[in-house]
Amino acid sequence: MNHQGLLARRTRHMGVNAIREILKVVSQPGMISLAGGIPSPESFPMPQIERLCQTVIRKYGCAAFQYDLTEGFAPLRRALAQYLQKKEVAATEAQVLVASGSQSILDALGKVLITRGDRIAVEDPTYLGALQAFTPYEPVYVCLDSDQDGLVPQSLEAALSSQPIKFIYLVPTFQNPTGRTLSLERRRQIAAIVRRHGALLVEDDPYSDLRYSGRPLPPVKSLAPDQVVYVSTLSKVFAPGLRIGFCVAPELIHRWLVVVKQGNDLHTSTFDQALAAEYLTSGELARHVPTIIALYRPRQQAMLGALERYFPKSFSWSRPEGGMFIWAKGPEGMDMEAVYWKAVAQKTAFVPGKFFFARQGAGIETLRLNFTMADESGIEAAVRTLAGVVRAAV
Amino acid sequence: MNHQGLLARRTRHMGVNAIREILKVVSQPGMISLAGGIPSPESFPMPQIERLCQTVIRKYGCAAFQYDLTEGFAPLRRALAQYLQKKEVAATEAQVLVASGSQSILDALGKVLITRGDRIAVEDPTYLGALQAFTPYEPVYVCLDSDQDGLVPQSLEAALSSQPIKFIYLVPTFQNPTGRTLSLERRRQIAAIVRRHGALLVEDDPYSDLRYSGRPLPPVKSLAPDQVVYVSTLSKVFAPGLRIGFCVAPELIHRWLVVVKQGNDLHTSTFDQALAAEYLTSGELARHVPTIIALYRPRQQAMLGALERYFPKSFSWSRPEGGMFIWAKGPEGMDMEAVYWKAVAQKTAFVPGKFFFARQGAGIETLRLNFTMADESGIEAAVRTLAGVVRAAV
Numbered sequence: 001m002n003h004q005g006l007l008a009r010r011t012r013h014m015g016v017n018a019i020r021e022i023l024k025v026v027s028q029p030g031m032i033s034l035a036g037g038i039p040s041p042e043s044f045p046m047p048q049i050e051r052l053c054q055t056v057i058r059k060y061g062c063a064a065f066q067y068d069l070t071e072g073f074a075p076l077r078r079a080l081a082q083y084l085q086k087k088e089v090a091a092t093e094a095q096v097l098v099a100s101g102s103q104s105i106l107d108a109l110g111k112v113l114i115t116r117g118d119r120i121a122v123e124d125p126t127y128l129g130a131l132q133a134f135t136p137y138e139p140v141y142v143c144l145d146s147d148q149d150g151l152v153p154q155s156l157e158a159a160l161s162s163q164p165i166k167f168i169y170l171v172p173t174f175q176n177p178t179g180r181t182l183s184l185e186r187r188r189q190i191a192a193i194v195r196r197h198g199a200l201l202v203e204d205d206p207y208s209d210l211r212y213s214g215r216p217l218p219p220v221k222s223l224a225p226d227q228v229v230y231v232s233t234l235s236k237v238f239a240p241g242l243r244i245g246f247c248v249a250p251e252l253i254h255r256w257l258v259v260v261k262q263g264n265d266l267h268t269s270t271f272d273q274a275l276a277a278e279y280l281t282s283g284e285l286a287r288h289v290p291t292i293i294a295l296y297r298p299r300q301q302a303m304l305g306a307l308e309r310y311f312p313k314s315f316s317w318s319r320p321e322g323g324m325f326i327w328a329k330g331p332e333g334m335d336m337e338a339v340y341w342k343a344v345a346q347k348t349a350f351v352p353g354k355f356f357f358a359r360q361g362a363g364i365e366t367l368r369l370n371f372t373m374a375d376e377s378g379i380e381a382a383v384r385t386l387a388g389v390v391r392a393a394v
Numbered sequence: 395m396n397h398q399g400l401l402a403r404r405t406r407h408m409g410v411n412a413i414r415e416i417l418k419v420v421s422q423p424g425m426i427s428l429a430g431g432i433p434s435p436e437s438f439p440m441p442q443i444e445r446l447c448q449t450v451i452r453k454y455g456c457a458a459f460q461y462d463l464t465e466g467f468a469p470l471r472r473a474l475a476q477y478l479q480k481k482e483v484a485a486t487e488a489q490v491l492v493a494s495g496s497q498s499i500l501d502a503l504g505k506v507l508i509t510r511g512d513r514i515a516v517e518d519p520t521y522l523g524a525l526q527a528f529t530p531y532e533p534v535y536v537c538l539d540s541d542q543d544g545l546v547p548q549s550l551e552a553a554l555s556s557q558p559i560k561f562i563y564l565v566p567t568f569q570n571p572t573g574r575t576l577s578l579e580r581r582r583q584i585a586a587i588v589r590r591h592g593a594l595l596v597e598d599d600p601y602s603d604l605r606y607s608g609r610p611l612p613p614v615k616s617l618a619p620d621q622v623v624y625v626s627t628l629s630k631v632f633a634p635g636l637r638i639g640f641c642v643a644p645e646l647i648h649r650w651l652v653v654v655k656q657g658n659d660l661h662t663s664t665f666d667q668a669l670a671a672e673y674l675t676s677g678e679l680a681r682h683v684p685t686i687i688a689l690y691r692p693r694q695q696a697m698l699g700a701l702e703r704y705f706p707k708s709f710s711w712s713r714p715e716g717g718m719f720i721w722a723k724g725p726e727g728m729d730m731e732a733v734y735w736k737a738v739a740q741k742t743a744f745v746p747g748k749f750f751f752a753r754q755g756a757g758i759e760t761l762r763l764n765f766t767m768a769d770e771s772g773i774e775a776a777v778r779t780l781a782g783v784v785r786a787a788v
């Protein structure tokens with residue numbers, strides 16, 4: 001039987017995820033991958049997790065395995081409200097919404113906010129998962145300019161002045177894919193712009209805890225609380241497989257996110273939320289983050305050093321103070337997908353940067369390099385191999 | 395700031411969940427609740443769960459806490475394929491899709507299949523969570539007739555003959571809210587009808603393991619494999635808080651469900667899936683289900699006995715061979731929401747049946763009674779109280 005005719009209009013427009021297709025080869029044995037966007041398993045607090053399981057079972061018993069509130073497990077919401085205070089995000093327990101990874105918050109935001117044809121403003125390049133969450137609701141993307149200091153405020157001002165924009169999606173700190181961070185000055189400018197226009201900004205902040213140098217910057221949420229949905233996750237500082245995301249949204253939007261989440265998945269795993277609650281309240285998170293930083297900082301330094309040593313002078317790259325990625329750019333017109341296939345033949349993988357652009361044809365000479373999965377010597381070897389491939393392509 | 399203008403068209407149509415509002419009082423201390431649709435915490439395999447945590451951490455280590463495939467954790471998909479064989483659902487590991495509760499499968503089906511205005515055929519009354527999953531995609535519901543033996547095949551035939559129907563949603567076994575089960579004869583008729591029309595049927599089967607008497611019936615999926623998306627969950631036989639749902643869909647639909655799930659939540663908790671995999675493969679599930687049945691069977695008998703003893707002769711009710719609910723019907727026009735508030739004042743809760751009807755104004759004289767949460771004496775007391783309230787209302 002042919003079910004093609006049963007698909008929704010949105011589905012027929014969705015198309016298969018090209019990046020997923022090309023990354024299928026990455027799991028081949030012997031591959032050194034700078035491609036993934038995933039934390040190192042060495043960063044997981046494994047001995048603590050076994051204890052956390054016992055504590056949760058002893059402390060909450062059956063309640064940790066029962067249906068629970070759509071809004072989230074109360075002890076976790078309480079713990080997250082405290083955790084957010086240190087990030088200058090003011091939120092009560094009632095204002096925190098827990099969800100199944102920040103991905104599911106992006107989807108719920110799309111469902112609550114986007115009617116077909118609505119304009120969504122995004123950095124270009126932007127986080128691919130956000131596009132995957134929003135695209136099924138059939139928006140039109142408005143691409144904003146960004147440079148070394150992140151989103152260019154004038155570009156946002158121009159976009160908001162010329163057309164109705166449903167919301168702006170932004171990763172201001174150690175952005176995926178570029179690693180770039182929005183400067184303090186620009187955060188203030190952007191907060192002022194969204195306030196003036198009465199615009200809504202979705203601030204996605206998965207990486208700010210992974211800071212290897214420099215001083216923390218305030219989230220845009222802290223500068224324009226009424227204008228910003230702050231979205232984050234424990235995936236980078238606890239364990240991504242537990243799928244714990246959370247957000248703090250203006251009240252009306254929070255209320256609708258809860259209604260939509262009830263239809264999406266009723267609620268997020270109670271047990272996983274209870275583990276997260278104990279991880280935060282016991283102080284394990286605060287104790288463990290420095291260990292993760294101590295693991296990643298030398299890997300990032302190894303990558304920056306190897307790029308300096310081996311890459312041609314015609315390349316430039318970001319030097320982020322944290323996060324998981326370095327973004328590099330080759331000479332105009334160099335096709336990084338062609339480079340990808342040659343590098344993969346030499347057991348070295350990365351992600352061609354073009355996949356992160358909403359605009360077709362943009363960024364073909366860019367690449368995203370992850371430094372959390374391989375160790376220093378693996379990174380050194382991979383960058384050297386990659387340098388050989390790009391030198392042959394120059 | 396007023397964000398009302400930012401809401402999507404679908405959101406402005408969604409409306410707040412009325413049942414959720416009226417059930418807020420149910421958690422008051424001292425309440426005997428026949429209202430919930432939730433398993434008894436006594437049914438959870440708590441001692442096994444503590445061991446399963448240790449086994450999973452030892453066996454899979456970090457992999458149980460890492461990002462994983464959107465399709466599901468391979469050992470769980472394998473275990474579910476085996477489990478489904480016993481239910482006469484033929485599926486390979488690759489054909490099983492794991493999701494964050496069956497709710498998230500219903501949402502994903504809506505996203506893949508429904509364009510605004512599409513017709514979805516549902517039993518009337520039907521499972522409320524399904525309506526909550528589908529409604530944001532703005533379908534039009536076509537209500538099918540059902541009686542003591544479940545969906546009336548002629549009603550389905552008439553609906554499919556007179557208009558395009560995107561899919562039919564059906565809970566054939568121990569339906570929520572009515573507890574009714576589609577007879578074998580009707581299963582065969584319905585399978586023949588959907589085959590003849592090339593229609594798609596979503597068969598939701600959360601309760602079939604909870605059979606207290608009579609013989610198991612084959613799922614409609616086994617009678618029309620190409621025409622049916624089979625959806626189920628471990629919530630009733632393991633622990634609902636772990637949010638493990640799964641489905642077996644025709645290939646094209648399976649493929650799009652995976653694409654959509656990636657945008658929805660990337661994947662379901664790896665740890666929870668690993669716990670479920672061990673629960674199934676170790677044989678714990680097979681050993682534990684009889685314990686759950688032994689817990690619920692006498693509760694159901696207590697409820698049926700009490701209804702017989704205390705309820706007026708003007709009432710009728712279902713006598714299901716399993717599941718979690720009994721469905722009762724009072725004299726034409728009796729307003730069960732009014733009865734609800736009087737019963738709640740006497741510390742006894744249930745759900746007025748009208749909330750389960752897609753048609754406005756239908757079913758005001760019906761009520762759903764859950765027998766899994768209270769014990770036999772609690773059920774006896776609650777039904778007696780309720781009988782007093784309805785006798786006063788007759």
